[in-house]
Amino acid sequence: MLNISDNNPVKIENGTGYETIKVLNNRPHYKILNRIIVFVCVICFAGLFLPWTQNIRGTGSVTTLKPDQRPQTIHSAIAGRIEKWYVQEGDFVNKGDTIVFISEIKEEYFDPNLVENTKQQVDAKKMAKESYDNKVVALESQMQSLNTELGLKLEQGRNKIKQAQLKVKSDSMDLAAVNTQLTIAKTQFDRAVTLNREGLKPLTDVEEKRLKLQEAEAKIITQENKLLGSKNELINARVEINRIRAEYTEKISKAGSDKYTALSSLYDTEAQVTKLENQYVNYSIRNGLYYIKAPQSGYINKALLSGIGETIKEGTSVVSIMPAGYDIAVETYVDPIDLPLIRKGSKIRVWFDGWPTIVFSGWPGMSYGTFGGRVVAIENFISPNGKYRVLVSPDKDEQDWPEQLSIGAGAQTIALLDNVPVWYEIWRNLNGFPPNYYSAQTDKTASSKDNQKK
Structure with a gap:
């Protein structure tokens, strides 16, 4: 039977009388645990108000x-071949100490005397520049001398023109005097002829007056020729001045052309000197780049390349360095x-x-x-x-x-x-x-x- 009816004949006894049940009901540490839990809750609640x-x-x-104080890598500025190492990992290096030496691999820089030869080229071009400088100065002096000589020649020509003008004036006055003499001689001859006809003058006087008239006519022809010669001299003097101007203008122009040619060569030589000096400086700096040096004092952390004879390009990392300070x-x-x-x-x-x-x-x-x-x-x-x-x-x-x-x-x-x-x-x-x-x-x-x- 399941004993589910109210008429259950089974009797349940009270267990409080048993010793085991008494021990289980009497546990003092339960009270302590409850107190601990309450205390912890109070502490946690109080902790919520603590500053945080x-x-x-x-x-x-x-x-x-x-x-500039952080670890860095040192690069090669030029291409080359590793020839010698001067440090090892962990070494301390000062600023400027050599780390590795590389040799040249580009054929245009193989010449061991490249820097000296470039220096000689620079010196030769500088001497050529000085020669052109001297040539320009000489041509300027020549042009100045030609201008001075031109002035003197023109002054001399002007004097000749004045002399020719005065001579023409003098000959003109002489011609006028001869014309006056001719007129007088002709008048005297006519008078002598008239008086001879009237019987007042002898024939000898007439012949004498005729001779004087012929002499006066001869003089006037001579004087006219002389006057024309003076005029020709005046014209020649004026032509000479034009010739002098043309001659010296040509000489001065030629000297000026030579001067500007020399200046052009001078400027071209200066450009070549500047270019060669730039090459000389570049070659000198490149020679110093064969030795890769420490940019600052520090410790070599790691060699990023190894061995001898390894070929590197521009900008290749060689070693890493840690600054000391x-x-x-x-x-x-x-x-x-x-x-x-x-x-x-x-x-x-x-x-x-x-x-x-x-x-x-x-x-x-x-x-x-x-x-x-x-x-x-x-x-x-x-x-x-x-x-x-x-x-x-x-x-x-x-x-x-x-x-x-x-x-x-x-x-x-x-x-x-x-x-x-x-x-x-x-x-x-x-x-x-x-x-x-x-x-x-x-x-x-x-x-x-x-x-x-x-």
Whole structure:
């Protein structure tokens, strides 16, 4: 039977009388556990009102503050063949120390006396330039002499013209006097003929007057010839001046043409001298590029090439070097949503991989092994990892960073923001709200203090 009816003949006895049931009902540690649970709940509830420092976490690595202090690779400026190594990995080199020597592989630079030969070409062209300079000066002197001589010749010709003009004038006056004498002789002859007819003059007087008349006629012809000769001399003097002008103009033009030809050669030689000097300097500098030297003092990290006789091109990386002196910094990456909350000068807490650390992000004062830093640069363009890069330098007002840190070591950062209760921080994270920007409150406090002082 299932004994499901009300008329159940089975009797259930009271178990309190048994010793086992008494022991189970009497457990004092249950009360202690209940008290502990209540106490923990009270502590947790009170903890919700504790102050919590909001923060922005980021990850990054150790780097240097200045770009010229970061690890770099040394390149070959020219193509060549490796002939000798002067360093090995791990060596310390000073600025200017030779790292590797390479030889020439381009046929236009094979001549071992290329620099000296180019120097001789430069000197020869400079001497040619000086010769053209002297030629230009000589032609200028020649042109000046021709101009002076032309002036004297023209003055001499003008004097001849004046002399010819005066001679023409004198001959004209002589011709006029001869004409007067002819007129007088003719008048006397006519009078003598008339008087001879009247018997007043003898025939001898008539013959004498006829002779004088003939002499006067002969003189006038001679004087006319003389006058024409003077006029011809005047014309010749004027023609001579034109000839002198034409002759010396031709000479001066030829000298000027020679001068400009010399100037053209001079300028061409100057261009060649400049080009050769440029080649000479380039060859001299190229000779110095056969020795690849350290740009700054540091340690040789890794040789990127190996062996002897290996051919390299221009711009080939030879070795990587780590500068000896550098200012340490940390580059960390933050999410885009947190970027507006960070500015230059913001305080950052940093701890490094391999360095003993105990971090309480909400209570930075209780953390151990963290170091202070300040933001010195914020990248305005997003990085390939989808975050923004922030550069942090040591805070001078706090403990110095460890000297044992090496470039490239991992680092973690916390940017400290506003102080809020724990319950508010939990509520903010549950709702996905951004942290509070503490600088606004700080600015208001500072402005209120300034107003009180005023």
